[in-house]
């Protein structure tokens with residue numbers, strides 16, 4: 606069953622593309638039976654070319670390769686690359702291509718990011734196959750072994766074989782795919798579970814996050830590229846800070862792919878800072894990673910802190926409840942706080958009018974967008 610806590614996993618934190626891309630490519634190159642990949646973003650370029658080559662090599666070895674792409678997020682994949690994938694034997698399906706449907710349906714996107722190899726090894730995080738992940742954006746992934754991998758594989762299979770997907774890859778390809786459920790004695794016994802969201806219909810990630818924020822005793826540290834949280838989440842963050850929990854937000858600085866989203870989120874800074882929330886804006890590059898630490902609980906995956914992720918998209922995160930993994934994530938946060946500019950309440954209240962105007966403008970636009978559905 607999905608969403609169950611399972612023991613006997615091993616989670617390896619892989620910060621930055623220089624660590625997770627080679628690990629993923631190596632895993633796919635070592636695949637013996639199946640490779641399942643689900644992505645929101647895929648765009649023609651150096652990374653897509655390398656990915657297509659590694660997938661073709663796997664097919665040549667007799668591996669079954671299934672690629673599930675979002676019908677909007679992967680529109681940047683050129684026809685020549687689509688042909689290369691299909692000619693190379695990769696089974697491709699598209700989630701909900703844009704069409705003459707309702708706006709609500711067109712806005713429903715598959716935002717998950719997942720690689721599963723042989724039903725034994727998985728990766729998730731905030732990654733996509735676009736060149737920005739090679740050198741421009743800061744990203745984090747997790748390498749997963751153990752019983753939870755079967756849950757990831759099942760999540761993939763359910764969507765592949767669903768009426769919301771289209772494409773040349775046959776839906777039946779996922780029937781009878783082998784998934785490993787046994788726990789391995791040599792793993793360090795980490796507890797984990799897969800949580801996912803499916804628009805308005807199912808919002809386990811959001812509910813889990815809210816529960817953790819409300820129940821945290823020591824710390825809530827959140828890293829997200831798109832911080833436009835719901836009112837209920839903002840209230841929980843404020844209440845947590847007021848009851849003495851260390852609430853820290855690691856957010857992008859000037860370097861941002863959608864600056865308007867940053868301004869929309871900045872309109873909440875004043876109230877959060879006043880309540881004692883600490884806000885750090887990352888300086889070296891655009892931070893696109895999505896991970897949260899609440900006491901010894903970690904959640905890492907595709908989910909952003911905006912309405913799209915929390916209420917509309919298909920999302921999936923790996924949750925881990927393990928003090929060792931939590932300390933690794935805490936150390937990563939500390940390194941990134943040190944590379945950030947901390948926003949202080951007094952100075953923030955004296956920010957220029959032009960900045961306030963942008964917050965109002967993009968905040969109003971965001972408010973309108975959230976009413977679209």
Ligand SMILES: O=P(O)(O)OC[C@H](O)CO
Pocket residue numbers: 645646716731733862909
């Ligand atoms: O939606 P994400 O978090 O995968 O990021 C994709 C960016 O929005 C592309 O601009």
